[in-house]
Amino acid sequence: MNERRDATTGTAEPMAGGGRMDCATEATETFLAHRNLLFTVAYEMLGSAADAEDVLQETWLRWVKVDVGQxxxxRAYLVRIATRRSLDRLRTMKRRKEAYVGPWLPEPLLTAPDVAEDVELAESVSMALMLVLETLSPTERAVFVLREVFDVGYxxxxxxxxxxxxxxxxxxxRARRHVDARRPREVVSPGQARAAVESFQRALETRDLQSLLDVLAPEVVLVSDGGGVKQAAPRPIIGAGKVARMIVGGLGKAQVALTSESTVVNxxxxxxxxVDGEIDGVIAIRVEDARIxxxxxxxxxEKLTRIAFETPLTLK
Incomplete structure (x- = not known):
C-alpha cells in the first residue's frame, strides 16, 4: 500500500492512487524542507512557540489543498500562507496580551550552538529585539520581519x-526607523558575552552586591514574566542599583538554595x-560593551516547555 507522511506529526498514512500519491509526496517533501524556516517566520512574528506551531499546522492544512505543480x-508561497496565518493570530494575541498579568516576554527557546554563531539570526530572535517588535502594529511587524530579517522582496x-x-x-x-530607534546599540562577540554572563552568574550565586554592580550597565533593564502564576515585578526595573538590590534582597528574603546553569536561549x-533543585525560570541576557x-x-x-530540547531555527 502507498503511504504519505504527515508533515506535522511525521506519521505515515495509507494512500491509494499513484497521481494522488505523487502530489501528496511532493507537497509533504516541500513542506518539510521549509518547515524550520516557516517556524522561524511565525515565531519572530508572534513571540510564541505554541502559536507558531499552530500556524504551521494551519499552513500545512492550506498547503495540501494547493496544486503544487502550478x-x-x-518557498515563497508557503511563507505567504504562514505570514497570513500569523497576522490573523497576531490580532487575536493582542487581546490576550492586554489581559496578561504583568510584563509579557516572548517564549524562550533553547537553541543550538549554530544559531548563536549566526549573528544575524541570533540578533533577530533575541529577547531584546523581539520586545522591540512588540511595539509595532501587526502589519508593520510582518513587513519588518519579512524584509529586514528574511530579505523577502517587496x-x-x-x-x-x-x-x-x-x-x-x-x-x-516606517517600521525600520521605529525599530532602529529602540533596538540595542551593538552586538558583542560571543567571548565578551560569555565573560559578562560568567561574572553575573558568580555574583548571583554568591549574592555579592558589588560584583553585580560591576557587571551591570548603569541603564540595565530587568523584565520579569510570571504570567500571574509565579511572582514577578509588575513593571520593568531600570538602573544597576535598583536591579542589583532587588536581586540580592529578593534572594535574601526567600532564603532558598539557588543554582544556575549556563545555556543558550534564542x-x-x-x-x-x-531553586531548591527545581527549575524556577530562565534569564536571557543582553550584553553590550562588555556589560549587561x-x-x-x-x-x-507555561512558557518554559521549549527549554528541554533544542528548537531549530533558520533564515533560509
Missing part, C-alpha cells in the same frame, strides 16, 4: 500582507535557574 515558487511581501508594493515600501521604512547567552544591559526573566511555567 506553484512557481513554492512584491512577495505585498502579496502576503494584501498591500501594494508601494505601500509595503512605506511601511518597511541564540543568546542565558542562565537556567533552579538587559535581563529578561521568564518564570511563567
Amino acid at each position: 506553484v512557481h515558487d513554492q 512584491e512577495e511581501i505585498a502579496a502576503a500582507v494584501a498591500k501594494t508594493p508601494a505601500t509595503v515600501r512605506q511601511i518597511a521604512h 541564540g543568546n547567552p542565558a542562565l537556567l535557574l533552579r 544591559t538587559g535581563l529578561y526573566y521568564v518564570r511563567n511555567p
